[in-house]
Amino acid sequence: MALSHAILVCLTERPMSGYDLAKFFDTSIGFFWRATHPQIYREMKKLGEKGYVTSSEEIQSGKPNRIVYSISQAGRRALKEWSREPVGPPLIKDDLLVRLQAIEHVDRDALRQQICGRLKVHKEQLEQYFHIRDVRFSDGEPGPEDLGKLMGLELGIQYEQGWITWCESVLKRLG
Amino acid sequence: MALSHAILVCLTERPMSGYDLAKFFDTSIGFFWRATHPQIYREMKKLGEKGYVTSSEEIQSGKPNRIVYSISQAGRRALKEWSREPVGPPLIKDDLLVRLQAIEHVDRDALRQQICGRLKVHKEQLEQYFHIRDVRFSDGEPGPEDLGKLMGLELGIQYEQGWITWCESVLKRLG
DNA sequence: GGCAACATGTAACTTGTTACATGATTCC
DNA sequence: GGAATCATGTAACAAGTTACATGTTGCC
Numbered sequence: 001m002a003l004s005h006a007i008l009v010c011l012t013e014r015p016m017s018g019y020d021l022a023k024f025f026d027t028s029i030g031f032f033w034r035a036t037h038p039q040i041y042r043e044m045k046k047l048g049e050k051g052y053v054t055s056s057e058e059i060q061s062g063k064p065n066r067i068v069y070s071i072s073q074a075g076r077r078a079l080k081e082w083s084r085e086p087v088g089p090p091l092i093k094d095d096l097l098v099r100l101q102a103i104e105h106v107d108r109d110a111l112r113q114q115i116c117g118r119l120k121v122h123k124e125q126l127e128q129y130f131h132i133r134d135v136r137f138s139d140g141e142p143g144p145e146d147l148g149k150l151m152g153l154e155l156g157i158q159y160e161q162g163w164i165t166w167c168e169s170v171l172k173r174l175g
Numbered sequence: 176m177a178l179s180h181a182i183l184v185c186l187t188e189r190p191m192s193g194y195d196l197a198k199f200f201d202t203s204i205g206f207f208w209r210a211t212h213p214q215i216y217r218e219m220k221k222l223g224e225k226g227y228v229t230s231s232e233e234i235q236s237g238k239p240n241r242i243v244y245s246i247s248q249a250g251r252r253a254l255k256e257w258s259r260e261p262v263g264p265p266l267i268k269d270d271l272l273v274r275l276q277a278i279e280h281v282d283r284d285a286l287r288q289q290i291c292g293r294l295k296v297h298k299e300q301l302e303q304y305f306h307i308r309d310v311r312f313s314d315g316e317p318g319p320e321d322l323g324k325l326m327g328l329e330l331g332i333q334y335e336q337g338w339i340t341w342c343e344s345v346l347k348r349l350g
Numbered sequence: 351g352g353c354a355a356c357a358t359g360t361a362a363c364t365t366g367t368t369a370c371a372t373g374a375t376t377c378c
Numbered sequence: 379g380g381a382a383t384c385a386t387g388t389a390a391c392a393a394g395t396t397a398c399a400t401g402t403t404g405c406c
Binding site (some may be wrong): 006104 | 177180181183184187204206207208209251254255258259261262263264265266267268269270271272273274275276277278279280281282285286289292293296319320322323324326327329330333334337338340341344345348
Binding site (some may be wrong): 239242 | 383384386387388389
């Protein structure tokens with residue numbers, strides 16, 4: 001139910017192919033919602049049937065042709081209606097935290113390594129967010145179109161910084 | 176694959192019935208992993224077949240009988256093996272952040288209300304975490320058994336505080 | 351020659367959600 | 379009388395994952 005809307009949100013930015021969308025869900029919007037390519041291709045079919053997206057084949061030479069989807073007026077209306085529905089609670093699933101709950105029953109060395117790995121991931125993600133901020137939002141006030149994206153980015157930065165602090169403190173205490 | 180291990184983690188704390196587990200996934204461990212009761216009853220069957228849990232019926236007068244599950248030695252071994260496998264990235268899915276990405280295409284008033292609602296949820300969660308910390312971890316250094324839980328709690332506190340700060344700043348900017 | 355990126359899809363399977371189904375007790 | 383809590387489960391459906399399947403171009 002929500003994947004379809006997340007896709008429509010992506011398409012408000014620009015028309016995209018299934019492949020583009022898959023990459024988008026791996027980077028940009030991937031911080032808030034995940035999707036794999038089989039899911040996306042399956043969902044695009046449904047969105048087309050409902051008339052929320054229109055598609056057109058883009059002929060490329062050399063590379064395989066792309067099927068590019070655009071959001072329709074009906075799609076925009078559906079998006080606005082959805083935005084009035086109450087939001088669900090944020091869903092978090094984290095292996096690492098689950099393991100931490102049973103600290104006496106897991107492999108300590110493995111856990112330490114896993115936390116190190118996680119620390120690295122969060123540091124890299126933070127760097128990437130800083131880079132996006134500098135490139136995209138460096139010049140003063142963002143336009144109203146970009147305000148939401150900037151605020152999302154700020155949450156992401158804060159989130160990663162929190163994790164980094166936490167990982168470092170945990171690694172100290174685990175010895 | 177991971178739900179079964181999350182259940183085993185719960186059972187290292189104490190033996191529980193399906194009903195207990197469902198409540199546990201709604202509160203305590205629910206911050207890191209979610210599960211509904213049909214999922215739990217279905218999974219318990221599999222865990223029993225694999226010999227990772229043993230069950231016994233507890234006769235109650237008045238209330239319906241409880242089927243209480245305990246983790247077996249094989250279950251503990253499976254848990255330890257699992258703990259050596261690499262952790263996946265944390266999975267986040269958040270409706271609200273998705274909507275924020277398309278801020279120009281959603282209902283502003285609804286969004287403002289949804290953020291207010293979210294702020295309230297995070298404040299309540301934070302209060303609950305403080306309460307747990309005070310009740311369970313007030314007296315100095317925690318035992319090694321509880322260290323992981325305390326660290327998880329600290330992450331939760333930090334996480335909720337971050338959200339509260341962010342919501343307040345966003346509400347100001349949305350006017 | 352092999353690997354990565356581009357590009358689209360299907361099939362089989364596992365997870366997760368929602369609604370249905372039952373039935374006792376306690377509190378208002 | 380009605381709602382909430384305790385307690386277990388099933389059925390039908392929706393969502394998500396993994397592996398398979400194909401074929402090109404460009405780089406090392």
